[in-house]
Amino acid sequence: MTYENFHFELNDEGVATVLIDRADESMNTLGVALITELADVVGRLEQDDVKAVVIGSAKRDFLAGADIRMFAGMVTADAVVEGLTAIHAIFDRIEALHTDAGKPVVAAIHGVCLGGGLELALACSSRICSNSTKTQLGQPEVQLGLIPAAGGTQRLPKLIGLAAGLEMIVGGKPVRSFKAKKLGLVDEVTPPEVLLDVARKRALEAIDAEPAERVIALNVSPDNLQKLALEKNPAGRKVLFKKAYEMMMKQSGGHYPAPKRAIEAIRIGAEDGRAAGVAAEIRFFAELVLTPEARALQSIFFANLALKADTGIDSDAEPKEIENVAVLGGGLMGGGIAAVTTFKAEKTVRIKEIDNAGVGRGLAYVNKFVSKQAKRRRMSPFEIDRFLNRVTGSATWEGFTNTDIVIEAVFEDLDLKHSIVKDVEAVVGEDTIFASNTSTLPITAIAKASKRPEQVIGMHYFSPVEKMPLLEVITTDKTADWVTATAVKLGKEQGKTVIVVNDGTGFYTSRLLGPYLNEAAFLLEEGASVEAIDMAMTAWGFPIGPLLLTDEVGIDVGAHVAVILQGAFGDRMKGPDMMAGLLEDDRKGRKNGRGFYLYTDGKRGDVDATVYAPLGLGPRVPVSKKDVTERLYLAFINEAALCLQEGILRSARDGDIGAVFGLGYPPFRGGPFWTVDEMGADVVVAKLEALEARFGDRFTPAAILRDHAKSGEKFRG
Numbered sequence: 027m028t029y030e031n032f033h034f035e036l037n038d039e040g041v042a043t044v045l046i047d048r049a050d051e052s053m054n055t056l057g058v059a060l061i062t063e064l065a066d067v068v069g070r071l072e073q074d075d076v077k078a079v080v081i082g083s084a085k086r087d088f089l090a091g092a093d094i095r096m097f098a099g100m101v102t103a104d105a106v107v108e109g110l111t112a113i114h115a116i117f118d119r120i121e122a123l124h125t126d127a128g129k130p131v132v133a134a135i136h137g138v139c140l141g142g143g144l145e146l147a148l149a150c151s152s153r154i155c156s157n158s159t160k161t162q163l164g165q166p167e168v169q170l171g172l173i174p175a176a177g178g179t180q181r182l183p184k185l186i187g188l189a190a191g192l193e194m195i196v197g198g199k200p201v202r203s204f205k206a207k208k209l210g211l212v213d214e215v216t217p218p219e220v221l222l223d224v225a226r227k228r229a230l231e232a233i234d235a236e237p238a239e240r241v242i243a244l245n246v247s248p249d250n251l252q253k254l255a256l257e258k259n260p261a262g263r264k265v266l267f268k269k270a271y272e273m274m275m276k277q278s279g280g281h282y283p284a285p286k287r288a289i290e291a292i293r294i295g296a297e298d299g300r301a302a303g304v305a306a307e308i309r310f311f312a313e314l315v316l317t318p319e320a321r322a323l324q325s326i327f328f329a330n331l332a333l334k335a336d337t338g339i340d341s342d343a344e345p346k347e348i349e350n351v352a353v354l355g356g357g358l359m360g361g362g363i364a365a366v367t368t369f370k371a372e373k374t375v376r377i378k379e380i381d382n383a384g385v386g387r388g389l390a391y392v393n394k395f396v397s398k399q400a401k402r403r404r405m406s407p408f409e410i411d412r413f414l415n416r417v418t419g420s421a422t423w424e425g426f427t428n429t430d431i432v433i434e435a436v437f438e439d440l441d442l443k444h445s446i447v448k449d450v451e452a453v454v455g456e457d458t459i460f461a462s463n464t465s466t467l468p469i470t471a472i473a474k475a476s477k478r479p480e481q482v483i484g485m486h487y488f489s490p491v492e493k494m495p496l497l498e499v500i501t502t503d504k505t506a507d508w509v510t511a512t513a514v515k516l517g518k519e520q521g522k523t524v525i526v527v528n529d530g531t532g533f534y535t536s537r538l539l540g541p542y543l544n545e546a547a548f549l550l551e552e553g554a555s556v557e558a559i560d561m562a563m564t565a566w567g568f569p570i571g572p573l574l575l576t577d578e579v580g581i582d583v584g585a586h587v588a589v590i591l592q593g594a595f596g597d598r599m600k601g602p603d604m605m606a607g608l609l610e611d612d613r614k615g616r617k618n619g620r621g622f623y624l625y626t627d628g629k630r631g632d633v634d635a636t637v638y639a640p641l642g643l644g645p646r647v648p649v650s651k652k653d654v655t656e657r658l659y660l661a662f663i664n665e666a667a668l669c670l671q672e673g674i675l676r677s678a679r680d681g682d683i684g685a686v687f688g689l690g691y692p693p694f695r696g697g698p699f700w701t702v703d704e705m706g707a708d709v710v711v712a713k714l715e716a717l718e719a720r721f722g723d724r725f726t727p728a729a730i731l732r733d734h735a736k737s738g739e740k741f742r743g
């Protein structure tokens with residue numbers, strides 16, 4: 027029997043091996059054709075000659091989940107319910123192979139096993155996964171504004187317990203092999219090379235075992251047993267669901283309908299039984315898939331996917347092969363860049379600092395990061411050394427001759443950057459790329475000191491580098507395509523989502539912060555409290571408010587950037603003069619424990635009520651939350667539109683990704699351009715014009731917004 031999307035093989039002992047191999051795609055995902063054919067495959071497995079089953083993959087990954095493009099075609103909730111019911115029926119038949127027909131079904135998992143992929147594995151009688159770091163199991167649906175709806179909300183908590191099930195489904199974070207084993211999600215972990223053999227062996231062994239023994243191992247630690255006991259009693263369950271709900275509200279601010287629905291579906295299953303739970307998960311999914319939040323989150327998912335495939339250039343210039351990377355400056359940013367370059371991109375890294383103490387700081391940063399990862403991934407001392415041996419440091423220019431790319435992260439000072447460019451060019455080869463991690467200085471200005479300006483580029487990382495997903499690559503008129511392609515490729519290897527923007531003061535991301543933070547300062551000047559301003563924006567969906575953000579970035583850094591932006595853009599970017607009072611009062615924000623908020627031993631407390639005096643401000647007055655919110659988000663959106671209009675941004679898509687991944691713009695709003703499309707450009711322009719009438723030029727709508735308002739054209743299509 028041959029299939030389009032599966033390989034089927036039955037051995038002499040009656041063990042069938044089914045390998046998923048989606049036709050015409052490099053990744054296994056559950057699309058309509060594959061699901062339809064899976065029903066035929068299951069029909070074959072139901073025949074008497076099959077005694078046991080192993081389900082694995084013929085591709086690099088097991089199964090990445092549902093092909094979410096499939097849902098775009100389902101425009102009504104009824105169509106979604108119909109589609110999901112069909113998937114349930116197939117997964118139930120896989121389950122019946124072992125529960126009714128007594129045939130063990132072992133999922134052999136290597137690589138990504140997410141969403142519908144994990145739900146398929148959960149319908150099997152046992153799961154074995156490879157110990158590869160590429161192996162991940164999870165239910166990440168909430169990240170797309172959805173919930174697992176092929177049985178995941180029911181089978182997963184049943185298998186690993188309510189607490190762990192809630193955590194995986196509501197948090198949406200996948201787990202790696204050893205964590206999966208600890209949770210009881212998989213029964214065994216093997217090297218990838220023997221995965222299928224072990225799975226077949228276990229399937230064969232389980233044929234004659236009693237049903238209870240068919241599950242290879244229960245993996246339940248005494249600690250877990252205690253938790254499971256708690257889950258069996260209604261009062262214990264109530265506590266658990268309450269806690270999960272509180273945690274979810276804290277993490278999501280209540281902006282996301284999906285995690286709420288996930289908890290509800292799990293609760294219904296736990297209280298009223300599986301049939302009720304299944305009906306709930308299908309109903310909730312059908313409702314969620316049509317929400318604006320799910321559409322916004324999916325737009326981000328697709329934009330991110332598109333950027334993964336984007337070389338960053340229009341020509342077919344080839345990126346340079348990178349082996350040796352030098353990082354100048356081992357501070358906060360340099361340390362982070364060195365860490366991801368060795369650990370994720372697996373390159374050789376040399377850190378250059380002004381003295382040995384600086385080198386030590388940089389190396390310590392890398393060490394700390396690698397040790398943390400090593401613990402999480404259970405890496406052997408040999409593997410740890412493999413990473414650490416690749417990083418060296420020096421206070422001299424020794425050992426730079428074969429550097430492929432230099433990334434500088436020294437202090438933000440144009441003269442210093444100029445002297446660094448010259449120093450570097452004196453010691454490196456002709457084709458070495460010079461990348462700057464400056465946050466505001468135009469790359470064109472930095473390149474002025476270079477003999478080879480076509481090899482100068484911006485690589486703007488965000489702090490903390492190892493956590494923040496964005497890299498903004500900045501090109502000048504002179505930057506060569508091969509240089510851009512190389513920076514983009516390296517950024518992706520470092521695990522980043524990369525957008526390429528054209529040079530200009532503040533590029534895209536730093537520039538957006540100018541009007542946004544200024545507006546917060548104007549509101550403060552007019553009498554709004556720090557709490558009112560920050561809470562308005564967290565209520566709108568930002569992770570932190572603009573004044574806390576100023577504390578985090580550093581009030582001194584903010585002031586420095588403000589001067590640069592004002593110099594480039596004029597009075598439109600000018601904030602109130604009073605902010606200088608903060609620096610006179612030695613308030614630099616979190617770094618010196620003095621800012622808009624109180625800090626004790628590095629821990630942030632409430633707003634510092636004494637912050638108004640150095641600003642020369644009196645008692646606070648009540649303000650309209652709506653007014654505060656609109657002024658802030660519209661200042662942000664209008665600047666994003668100007669960046670597109672001026673060609674700083676290559677596309678609205680990049681603008682949305684930059685704002686969400688770099689600046690914490692609420693993902694469920696899809697990014698500034700997605701927000702304009704959702705609200706209607708005419709509505710946005712009318713609001714901006716009303717603000718322009720009150721406050722002047724700084725709210726003059728970008729011409730591109732007016733054009734879209736007139737034509738009705740959407741930014742994101």
Ligand SMILES: NC(=O)c1ccc[n+]([C@@H]2O[C@H](COP(=O)([O-])OP(=O)(O)OC[C@H]3O[C@@H](n4cnc5c(N)ncnc54)[C@H](O)[C@@H]3O)[C@@H](O)[C@H]2O)c1
Nearest residue numbers: 355356357358359360378379380435436437438464465489
């Ligand atoms: N901190 C952020 O959030 C952030 C974000 C994006 C970009 N940046 C930019 O990154 C750069 C570095 O910022 P940071 O926060 O890491 O600063 P930092 O003060 O933590 O580190 C700078 C390091 O550069 C070293 N240094 C100074 N002169 C040097 C020289 N001539 N050769 C070698 N090393 C030298 C210093 O010893 C220091 O360790 C700046 O341009 C900054 O604007 C910072």
